[in-house]
Amino acid sequence: MSRIDWSGLKKYAVVFVLLVLMGLFSLASPYFLTVRNLTNIVTQNTYFIIVAVGLSFVMIGGGIDLSVGYQMSLVGVITAMAMVVYHLPVWLAVVIGLALGTTLGLVNGLIVTSIRIFPLIATLATSTVFQGISYIVSRANTFRAYPDQFLWLTKGRLLGVPVDVLLALIIVILVTILYYETVFGFRLITLGGNEEAARLSGINTRRMKIAMYTICGFFTAIATMVMISKANTTNPSFGPGTEFIALTAAIVGGVSFMGGEGNIPSLVAGVFLLAVLGNGMQLAGWGTYAQFIVRGLILLGAVAFDEYQRNVARTMQKTG
Amino acid sequence: MSTEYIVEMKGINKSFGGVRALRDVDLELRRGEIMGIVGDNGAGKSTLMKILSGAHLADSGEIYLDGCQVHIRNPHDSARLGISMIYQDLALFNNLDVTRNVFAGRELARGPFGWFVDKKRMSKRAEELIRDLRVDIKSPSMNVARMSGGQRQMVACARAIAFQSKVLIMDEPTAALGVTEASKLLGLIRNLKEMGLSILLITQRIPDVLAIADRVFVLKGGQRQDVLDVSQVTLDDVVTMIVKGKERNGGQVSEVAYKSFG
Numbered sequence: 259m260s261r262i263d264w265s266g267l268k269k270y271a272v273v274f275v276l277l278v279l280m281g282l283f284s285l286a287s288p289y290f291l292t293v294r295n296l297t298n299i300v301t302q303n304t305y306f307i308i309v310a311v312g313l314s315f316v317m318i319g320g321g322i323d324l325s326v327g328y329q330m331s332l333v334g335v336i337t338a339m340a341m342v343v344y345h346l347p348v349w350l351a352v353v354i355g356l357a358l359g360t361t362l363g364l365v366n367g368l369i370v371t372s373i374r375i376f377p378l379i380a381t382l383a384t385s386t387v388f389q390g391i392s393y394i395v396s397r398a399n400t401f402r403a404y405p406d407q408f409l410w411l412t413k414g415r416l417l418g419v420p421v422d423v424l425l426a427l428i429i430v431i432l433v434t435i436l437y438y439e440t441v442f443g444f445r446l447i448t449l450g451g452n453e454e455a456a457r458l459s460g461i462n463t464r465r466m467k468i469a470m471y472t473i474c475g476f477f478t479a480i481a482t483m484v485m486i487s488k489a490n491t492t493n494p495s496f497g498p499g500t501e502f503i504a505l506t507a508a509i510v511g512g513v514s515f516m517g518g519e520g521n522i523p524s525l526v527a528g529v530f531l532l533a534v535l536g537n538g539m540q541l542a543g544w545g546t547y548a549q550f551i552v553r554g555l556i557l558l559g560a561v562a563f564d565e566y567q568r569n570v571a572r573t574m575q576k577t578g
Numbered sequence: 579m580s581t582e583y584i585v586e587m588k589g590i591n592k593s594f595g596g597v598r599a600l601r602d603v604d605l606e607l608r609r610g611e612i613m614g615i616v617g618d619n620g621a622g623k624s625t626l627m628k629i630l631s632g633a634h635l636a637d638s639g640e641i642y643l644d645g646c647q648v649h650i651r652n653p654h655d656s657a658r659l660g661i662s663m664i665y666q667d668l669a670l671f672n673n674l675d676v677t678r679n680v681f682a683g684r685e686l687a688r689g690p691f692g693w694f695v696d697k698k699r700m701s702k703r704a705e706e707l708i709r710d711l712r713v714d715i716k717s718p719s720m721n722v723a724r725m726s727g728g729q730r731q732m733v734a735c736a737r738a739i740a741f742q743s744k745v746l747i748m749d750e751p752t753a754a755l756g757v758t759e760a761s762k763l764l765g766l767i768r769n770l771k772e773m774g775l776s777i778l779l780i781t782q783r784i785p786d787v788l789a790i791a792d793r794v795f796v797l798k799g800g801q802r803q804d805v806l807d808v809s810q811v812t813l814d815d816v817v818t819m820i821v822k823g824k825e826r827n828g829g830q831v832s833e834v835a836y837k838s839f840g
Binding site: 439440441442444445447448450451452454455456457458459460461462514518519 | 631633652653654657658663665669670671672673674678682683684685687692693694695697
C-alpha cells in the first residue's frame with residue numbers, strides 16, 4: 259500500500275547529491291566555494307558535457323558506446339595534424355574533424371545493426387581499432403600550438419561568456435528540446451524502452467540506431483575540438499577515459515543503462531557531480547587518485563539504484 | 579469495392595526451418611464480425627495472425643483486403659492498411675505514459691517538416707479514446723508500467739483505435755487476466771465491434787469465444803479444420819474439433835508439428 263514512489267526522487271536525486279557534496283567541500287576547504295574555483299569547474303567540464311550529451315542519444319536509445327574516448331583521440335590528432343602539419347585553414351580542419359567523428363559514429367552504428375552483437379562488445383572492438391589508427395596516423399607524436407582562430411573556441415568570449423561554455427549551453431538547450439518536442443526524440447525514447455515493440459509499431463529501428471550512433475560521433479567530435487583547443491596540444495592519449503566519465507555522469511544523471519529514460523538537465527548535473535567530486539577532493543587534500551576509486555563506486559551505486567528501481571516498478575506492475 | 583469479406587487469406591504456407599507451421603491455410607473474415615481463432619499449442623494460430631500483421635512473412639499465399647490483393651512485408655505495411663495486432667506479450671512501452679504508448683511510432687506531428695510532436699493534440703485525443711472506450715484509466719499521463727494487465731490491454735486497444743484500424747488482431751488478450759478484468763475486456767471487445775471493427779481473436783479460452791465471437795476458426799497442425807458458427811455449436815464441439823480435427827486430417831504430420839512447437 260504505502261510503497262515509496264522513487265521515480266520523483268530519482269529525477270532530482272542527482273541535484274540534491276550535488277548540493278550536499280558542494281556543502282561538504284565548502285566546509286572542508288575555504289577555496290572550494292569561490293567564484294574562481296566554480297568558474298574553473300564549469301569551464302573545465304564543457305567538453306565532458308558535450309560528450310555526455312552525445313552519449314545520451316545512444317544510451318537513451320538502448321545502446322552504449324564505449325569508443326567515444328578513442329574517437330576523440332583519433333579526431334583530435336587528425337584535426338591537429340590538419341592545422342599544424344598540413345597548414346590547412348582552421349575552418350577546413352574543423353570540418354574534417356567533425357566529418358571524421360560523424361563517420362566513426364556511423365561505422366559504430368552500421369556494425370551494431372549489421373552484426374547484431376552487443377553494442378558493449380562492438381564498440382569495445384571499434385575502440386581498439388580507433389586507438390590503433392590514431393597511433394599509426396600520428397606516429398604517437400604530439401601536435402601543439404594551434405592558430406589563434408582555433409584557440410578562440412576556448413579563449414574567446416561572446417557576450418562575456420567563454421565561447422565553449424556558450425556552445426555547451428546551446429547544445430544542452432537544443433538537445434533538451436529535441437527530446438521533449440520532436441518526433442525523433444520521442445521515437446528514440448520509445449526505441450530504448452522496448453526495441454521489439456518499437457519495431458512492431460512500424461518504427462524503422464535499424465535506421466534509428468544508426469542515427470543515434472552517428473549523432474553521438476558528431477557530438478564527440480565537437481567535444482574533441484573543445485578539448486584540444488583548451489589544451490592547445492594533443493596526442494593519441496588525449497580522449498581515452500572520457501567515455502568512463504561521460505557514462506558515469508549519464509547514469510548518475512538518471513539516464514538508464516537499459517535505455518528509454520533520461521533527461522539532459524540531470525545529465526549535466528551528473529557531469530558536475532563528478533567534477534565537483536574530483537575538484538573538492540583535491541582541494542580538501544584527500545588525494546587526486548582516490549577520486550578514481552570514488553568514481554568507480556559511484557558508477558556501481560548508480561547502476562544498482564537504477565536496477566533496484568526497475569525491480570520496484572516490475573513488482574508494482576505484478577501486484578498492481 | 580465492397581465484398582462480403584474484409585480480409586481473405588488464400589493458400590498461406592509457412593515453414594520455420596524444416597517445420598511446416600502452416601499449410602495451405604485459407605481464412606475469410608467478414609466485415610464487422612468477431613472471429614475466434616482456436617487450436618492447440620503449436621497449431622499455428624499466432625503464426626497465421628503474425629503473417630497478417632507483417633511480423634512474419636509467408637512462404638507463399640495471398641492476402642486480400644476489401645477484395646484487393648495486398649502485400650504485407652512488415653508491421654508498417656499492415657498498419658498503413660488498417661490492420662493492427664495486439665500481441666500476447668503486449669508490445670507496450672513501460673517507460674512511457676498512456677498517451678505516448680498510444681501514439682508510439684505514429685506521433686501526431688506539427689511544425690516545419692513535421693519534425694515536432696503535437697503533445698497537446700495527442701493527450702487530448704488519448705483522453706477522448708479512453709472516454710469512448712469506457713475503460714477505467716484515470717489519466718492519459720499515467721505510466722503503463724504501473725497498470726494492471728487489463729488496463730494494459732485497454733491501452734493496446736486504444737492504440738489500435740487511434741489509427742482507425744479496420745481489422746484488429748488480438749493474441750490471447752484474456753490469458754493473464756483475472757475473471758473481473760477478463761469480462762471487462764470482453765465487453766470492450768464487443769464495444770469495438772460496435773464501433774465497426776472486424777476482429778480476429780486468438781484464444782485458448784473457448785468460453786470467451788463462445789461468449790463474444792460470431793464464428794470460430796479451428797486450426798490443427800498448421801491446417802484449417804473448419805469454421806464453425808458460434809450459435810450452432812457447443813463447447814464440446816469446439817474442443818473436439820481442436821483435439822481431433824476433421825476426420826480426414828489428423829495423423830502423424832500434425833504430431834510432428836505439435837512436438838516442435840509445443
